Amino acid sequence: MLTSLSIDHTLLKPDATLKQIDQLCAEAIDNKFATVCIQPCHVKYVADNYAVRICTVIGFPLGTTTTQTKLFECQQALNDGAQDIDMVINIGKVKDGNFEYVKNEIEQLATLVHSSGKNKILKVIIEACLLNDNEKQKLCQIVGDAGADFIKTSTGFSTGGATLDDIKLLRQYSPKNVQVKASGGIRDSNFARELIQAGATRLGTSSGVALMKDMPSTSNY
Secondary structure, three states: OOOHHHEEEEEOOOOOOHHHHHHHHHHHHHHOOOEEEEOHHHHHHHHHHOOOOEEEEEOOOOOOOOHHHHHHHHHHHHHHOOOEEEEEOOHHHHHOOOHHHHHHHHHHHHHHHHOOOOOOEEEEEOOHHHOOHHHHHHHHHHHHHOOOOEEEOOOOOOOOOOOHHHHHHHHHHOOOOOEEEEEOOOOOHHHHHHHHHHOOOEEEEOOHHHHHHOOOHHHHO
């Protein structure tokens, strides 16, 4: 079922202002969204000013920074108050067939996140629009084996976003303990419900308020 707790209320645009971040947080609190998903530069500001769960992004949006850079970025985000970390894998390594690199990087981030305190979550963005089905299936297993909590479809900054086919594939091939997050292009409640029915448990969207307007008020609790 689509509820407010299914939604990471998202603002990742490079030109986002503090006024827009304030509005995002107010909307998240009013609607009881799962998190606000923001760029790392805004994490400390939100943690200092709002009682809301914070999600941020690492190696975003290309995933091409080094593992050590991602670890440094992740540690700072955790120190600043982030509780959910959405990391981007190195897609070029996938294309090279170097899945060991990808698994090792996820493992290191998962260890860092989970050792930083209770209820900290690592989501792994695979940028599904750039992958073939065999690569997606392989990554489902790797994400689980590496200890991450979610596999996530998209950054929203590449050539495509969430699709029903991708959600079904990720749910089918991921271990049961790995949840699926859909993101990118989720703007209407019918599509959002279909994604949940297909197996997603979290939606990354900037349209959370509009989605909730179509839902009964009891869905927010």
